[in-house]
Amino acid sequence: MGELRLMKGNEAVAEAAIRAGCDGYFGYPITPQSEIMEYLMVEKPHERTGMVVLQAESEVASINMLYGGAGTGKMVMTSSSSPGISLMQEGISYMAGAELPCLIVNVVRGGPGLGTIQPSQADYFQAVKGGGHGDYHMIVLAPASVQEMSDFVKLGFDLAFKYRTPVLILSDGAIGQMMEKVELFDPIPRRTNEEVIRQCPWAATGKPKERDHIIITSLDLDPAGQEKINLKLQAKYRQMKKDEVRFEMIQCEDAEYIFIAFGLSARICQKAMDIARAKNIKVGLFRPVTLFPFPAKAIAEISKKVKGMLVVEMNAGQMIEDVRLSLDSPQKVEHYGRFGGIIPAPDEVVSALEQQIIGG
Amino acid sequence: MEEQFAKLDIRKDENIVYKRTPLLVDRPLSYCPGCGHGTVHRMLMETLEEMDIQDKTIGISPVGCSVLAYDFLNIDMLGAAHGRAPALATAIKRMWPDKFVFTYQGDGDLAAIGTAETIHACNRGENFVIIFINNGIYGMTGGQMAPTTLPGMRSSTSPYGRDEKTMGHPLRMTELVAQLPGTYFVTRQAVHTPNHVRRTKKALRKAFENQKLNVGISFIEVVSNCNSGWKMTPVNSNKWMEDNMFPYYPLGDIKVDGKIVEPKAVTAKAGE
Numbered sequence: 001m002g003e004l005r006l007m008k009g010n011e012a013v014a015e016a017a018i019r020a021g022c023d024g025y026f027g028y029p030i031t032p033q034s035e036i037m038e039y040l041m042v043e044k045p046h047e048r049t050g051m052v053v054l055q056a057e058s059e060v061a062s063i064n065m066l067y068g069g070a071g072t073g074k075m076v077m078t079s080s081s082s083p084g085i086s087l088m089q090e091g092i093s094y095m096a097g098a099e100l101p102c103l104i105v106n107v108v109r110g111g112p113g114l115g116t117i118q119p120s121q122a123d124y125f126q127a128v129k130g131g132g133h134g135d136y137h138m139i140v141l142a143p144a145s146v147q148e149m150s151d152f153v154k155l156g157f158d159l160a161f162k163y164r165t166p167v168l169i170l171s172d173g174a175i176g177q178m179m180e181k182v183e184l185f186d187p188i189p190r191r192t193n194e195e196v197i198r199q200c201p202w203a204a205t206g207k208p209k210e211r212d213h214i215i216i217t218s219l220d221l222d223p224a225g226q227e228k229i230n231l232k233l234q235a236k237y238r239q240m241k242k243d244e245v246r247f248e249m250i251q252c253e254d255a256e257y258i259f260i261a262f263g264l265s266a267r268i269c270q271k272a273m274d275i276a277r278a279k280n281i282k283v284g285l286f287r288p289v290t291l292f293p294f295p296a297k298a299i300a301e302i303s304k305k306v307k308g309m310l311v312v313e314m315n316a317g318q319m320i321e322d323v324r325l326s327l328d329s330p331q332k333v334e335h336y337g338r339f340g341g342i343i344p345a346p347d348e349v350v351s352a353l354e355q356q357i358i359g360g
Numbered sequence: 361m362e363e364q365f366a367k368l369d370i371r372k373d374e375n376i377v378y379k380r381t382p383l384l385v386d387r388p389l390s391y392c393p394g395c396g397h398g399t400v401h402r403m404l405m406e407t408l409e410e411m412d413i414q415d416k417t418i419g420i421s422p423v424g425c426s427v428l429a430y431d432f433l434n435i436d437m438l439g440a441a442h443g444r445a446p447a448l449a450t451a452i453k454r455m456w457p458d459k460f461v462f463t464y465q466g467d468g469d470l471a472a473i474g475t476a477e478t479i480h481a482c483n484r485g486e487n488f489v490i491i492f493i494n495n496g497i498y499g500m501t502g503g504q505m506a507p508t509t510l511p512g513m514r515s516s517t518s519p520y521g522r523d524e525k526t527m528g529h530p531l532r533m534t535e536l537v538a539q540l541p542g543t544y545f546v547t548r549q550a551v552h553t554p555n556h557v558r559r560t561k562k563a564l565r566k567a568f569e570n571q572k573l574n575v576g577i578s579f580i581e582v583v584s585n586c587n588s589g590w591k592m593t594p595v596n597s598n599k600w601m602e603d604n605m606f607p608y609y610p611l612g613d614i615k616v617d618g619k620i621v622e623p624k625a626v627t628a629k630a631g632e
């Protein structure tokens with residue numbers, strides 16, 4: 001068993017980054033995720049593992065520091081909250097185009113605009129549909145606990161390098177701020193420079209005589225060449241949809257109804273499930289863990305076994321679009337959401353189920 | 361016939377006094393004839409070759425006319441987003457402290473959209489080289505006004521000349537970064553005459569040598585022409601540059617070994 005600690009979600013991300021063998025963290029302060037860089041600065045990872053931690057001048061700079069680091073094969077990450085992630089979109093698009101691995105953590109707060117510092121899931125569209133310009137996706141992981149904040153850092157880096165793609169952890173202000181018990185994984189040593197060069201033959205690490213020079217870019221002025229890059233990206237996304245879909249089903253075996261929810265909303269729905277079942281309403285929970293690739297097939301399957309589904313989100317109805325696209329026959333599916341930083345209470349979720357699905 | 365033989369006779373290794381460095385890829389440059397970009401590329405690559413550090417060097421090209429620099433420079437390169445090269449270089453140098461790292465940027469890239477990245481990399485005293493090609497215009501996008509465009513100078517977005525009242529003043533970025541404790545060597549050069557080319561190359565050598573000392577940013581501005589954007593012949597553009605650009609952007613060292621040098625009265629006429 002790994003080391004047990006009581007930690008905030010944000011602290012768990014930071015500790016996991018050091019333990020995962022991350023080479024560099026670059027970030028800019030914003031609530032509710034500033035504890036990530038604060039924890040790293042206190043921990044002095046430079047002494048622990050040699051990891052670089054740098055407070056950048058902006059989120060624009062942070063993401064482009066990631067582009068530079070990733071382009072040389074290093075394991076790099078940043079974290080921010082909604083407005084900062086918006087600023088990073090150009091850089092993320094460049095990284096997707098240049099096929100560079102990195103980990104980005106969005107501890108989402110309510111918007112639009114400066115919004116609020118309270119938790120929200122309103123950045124779902126931005127996360128799963130690409131966010132920046134051009135036809136691309138990131139792998140998007142949605143943690144529902146402090147444990148997963150730690151675990152998904154390691155998983156995120158693995159997937160980022162496996163597919164040479166940016167990976168996003170879509171968390172929220174509550175998961176980032178709440179304290180829970182977490183079992184930390186054992187530290188993995190950082191790769192030596194020689195290992196980086198061996199593992200990332202595509203990276204710009206200095207040209208030895210015996211090989212061609214390496215160019216990291218997302219530019220191909222020739223449309224035929226640019227289409228080829230796009231086709232390659234699309235093939236990669238199909239592969240992810242085949243191999244990387246992750247989800248969790250709780251009490252779905254006998255369920256007549258199901259909640260579909262990710263992250264914090266899934267936690268609320270678990271409590272709502274207990275309340276509903278005490279009232280003899282047989283409801284289960286389907287929790288997408290990867291939001292891209294989306295568990296479309298599994299949702300299509302379970303939809304046929306139940307009388308209705310309630311998609312619960314802390315936004316005005318975003319994931320429900322992907323749920324609807326997943327269905328191959330008409331099914332009853334409704335949305336219940338609170339927004340602007342309000343977390344729905346479990347009993348209001350049960351009422352919504354009763355009114356919109358059972359009674360509706 | 362006989363004449364041709366004579367030429368071939370001369371083309372012997374022992375007769376070669378100057379040739380293309382193998383660090384330049386053998387392909388035509390994408391620059392307009394007469395443009396300064398190609399000359400700076402060559403001086404840069406000759407410097408790396410003479411120092412024998414090409415295998416330890418990572419370069420970063422900008423968005424601008426030199427966006428394709430990575431196709432011509434036979435070293436490992438990254439193409440940055442517009443203005444962000446110093447952010448890339450910061451991360452690379454911090455995680456690969458033994459490599460030589462440089463950015464190559466135009467005036468729109470470095471002094472407009474990338475101002476924050478430039479100033480903060482300089483202010484942190486990052487340990488890489490910034491090569492700044494100031495041609496007073498946005499060459500790549502078709503000759504729009506740059507932050508460095510001179511007062512009264514016409515461009516496609518200042519068709520009646522730059523009006524300082526509404527369009528602001530030309531930005532002397534190089535003097536500005538020289539004020540920051542994080543810069544160690546700051547100089548302004550040109551490449552329109554052999555003499556100036558030699559000085560630029562000397563500055564490049566000094567800048568890359570500085571990286572071995574880990575002492576902060578070496579910043580080399582090259583005031584250059586954009587004959588296409590300025591709508592002049594190459595020869596006229598060089599003359600115009602001497603008469604108009606150099607008085608506003610005087611050539612010479614601004615900061616050496618971490619100390620500001622007293623400004624000299626610089627005359628920068630051709631053949632000086």
Ligand SMILES: Cc1ncc(C[n+]2csc(CCOP(=O)(O)OP(=O)(O)O)c2C)c(N)n1
Nearest residue numbers: 423424425442466467468469497498499500
């Ligand atoms: C975010 C963004 N905005 C605008 C552009 C368009 N753009 C490309 S190059 C350029 C200006 C380049 O001028 P400069 O840096 O002076 O380089 P030059 O071509 O003169 O060498 C602009 C505005 C872009 N590529 N990306």
Ligand code: SF4
Nearest residue numbers: 391392395425499586
């Ligand atoms: S447009 Fe100007 S800067 Fe660009 S290649 Fe031509 S002369 Fe050089």
Ligand SMILES: [Mg+2]
Nearest residue numbers: 466467497499
């Ligand atoms: Mg320019």
